[in-house]
Amino acid sequence: MRRTIFNDEHELFRQQFRRFVEREVEPKVAGWNQTGYCDRGTWRRMGEEGYLGANAPAQYGGSEAGFLYNVIVIEELAWVRAHPLLTLLHSDIVMPYIIQHGSEEQKARYLPATIRGEKILGICMTEPGGGSDLAAIRTTARRVGDDWVLNGSKIFITHGWSGDLFVVAARSDPAAARPHDGISLFLVEADTPGFTKNRRLEKLGLKGQDTGEIFLEDCRIPAANLLGKEGQGFKMMMAKLQQERLVVAVSAVAMCRRSLHDTSEYVKGRTAFGKPIAGFQNTQFKIAEMATEIELGQSLVDRVTQAHVAGEDVVTEVSMAKWWTTELHKRVTSQCLQLWGGYGFMVETPIAGDYADAAVSTIGGGTTEIMKVIISRRLGLG
Numbered sequence: 001m002r003r004t005i006f007n008d009e010h011e012l013f014r015q016q017f018r019r020f021v022e023r024e025v026e027p028k029v030a031g032w033n034q035t036g037y038c039d040r041g042t043w044r045r046m047g048e049e050g051y052l053g054a055n056a057p058a059q060y061g062g063s064e065a066g067f068l069y070n071v072i073v074i075e076e077l078a079w080v081r082a083h084p085l086l087t088l089l090h091s092d093i094v095m096p097y098i099i100q101h102g103s104e105e106q107k108a109r110y111l112p113a114t115i116r117g118e119k120i121l122g123i124c125m126t127e128p129g130g131g132s133d134l135a136a137i138r139t140t141a142r143r144v145g146d147d148w149v150l151n152g153s154k155i156f157i158t159h160g161w162s163g164d165l166f167v168v169a170a171r172s173d174p175a176a177a178r179p180h181d182g183i184s185l186f187l188v189e190a191d192t193p194g195f196t197k198n199r200r201l202e203k204l205g206l207k208g209q210d211t212g213e214i215f216l217e218d219c220r221i222p223a224a225n226l227l228g229k230e231g232q233g234f235k236m237m238m239a240k241l242q243q244e245r246l247v248v249a250v251s252a253v254a255m256c257r258r259s260l261h262d263t264s265e266y267v268k269g270r271t272a273f274g275k276p277i278a279g280f281q282n283t284q285f286k287i288a289e290m291a292t293e294i295e296l297g298q299s300l301v302d303r304v305t306q307a308h309v310a311g312e313d314v315v316t317e318v319s320m321a322k323w324w325t326t327e328l329h330k331r332v333t334s335q336c337l338q339l340w341g342g343y344g345f346m347v348e349t350p351i352a353g354d355y356a357d358a359a360v361s362t363i364g365g366g367t368t369e370i371m372k373v374i375i376s377r378r379l380g381l382g
Helices: 008-024 026-035 040-048 067-079 087-101 104-115 233-269 281-309 315-345 350-358 368-378
Strands: 121-124 140-144 147-158 165-171 183-189 195-200 211-222
Touching: 008 026, 008 067, 067 087, 067 233, 067 281, 087 104, 087 121, 087 165, 087 183, 087 233, 121 147, 140 165, 147 165, 147 183, 165 211, 165 233, 183 211, 183 233, 233 281, 233 315, 233 350, 281 315, 315 350, 315 368
Parallel strands: 121 165
Antiparallel strands: 140 147, 147 211, 165 183, 195 211
16 A cells, blocks of 8 residues: 655655665675674765754754654665664664753764764663663762763663764662652763773674673763753653654564565465465465555554654554564564575575564564553553
């Protein structure tokens, strides 16, 4: 079906960006998966072409074109499996923190370089043993004169190896009556003394997307690097999770489409018992079921995206979209791999990579279980 959230200008942008991706991104994906990270030259090229600041203020180098352009970037990168070039984290999750909560000095200092692709952004929330419980953050931030001194550790940090600037969540008031009231956010540059990129973590999937462990040991930053107001960090993070979880859903549906497309082509060419396996009713039914579910997921995501762009509070619906589409992502890749037979288990086939990559979908950005808790509470059930 025709997707009504995009207009003719969006479609022209998609065609333009698709040509860029085919020329400058897709040929590099295999190499990124071997090295474990995306090269900085491609980030700069993305910035030069205006693909990192579509929704950012013009005064800092952005286009102010709107969030839907970023959605197109996410979908087209997902189609070529360019997971190491994680613009959804850079442009749609971390950059909005600086745009909305940064001081004029912070925005002038950091946004132009991030929009140009010269500085790669990351966010340090998750801690060892903490998981989804952000209110239990143990990393501390102690005010010492005109500085803040940070101590603690963070884990599962995307861009934890290649990132240049991080939004770090830390406990600035350990005596706060409510745990989440004592959390603040800070901007920390990767070359700050005491900020250590400990190691790049080996993962089941997303091999080219660097994920690291970070230590902060007497990491001293200027007081001016406090992002927003002291003690408001938890509220700021909660406010940004609507868009974070939406872009995860956008990406999940796009990846489902690619897996199904490749599988549909494969079953047309693979023969068994004297005919293409596409001719067997089981194959036809499986593909018909997956195609239907993907269309359902796309319709939900598009509707929620439209409401999000309009400024509506759709935390409930975004949570629904996030858990449903990421569970769909795992289900589709599993069923597609089955249709590939033994070849699907071979790492040289794309579906094997899709299957491994999908494993984290229901964890990152909030687990399926957390999404259901949010939905239940907002339905008045607890």
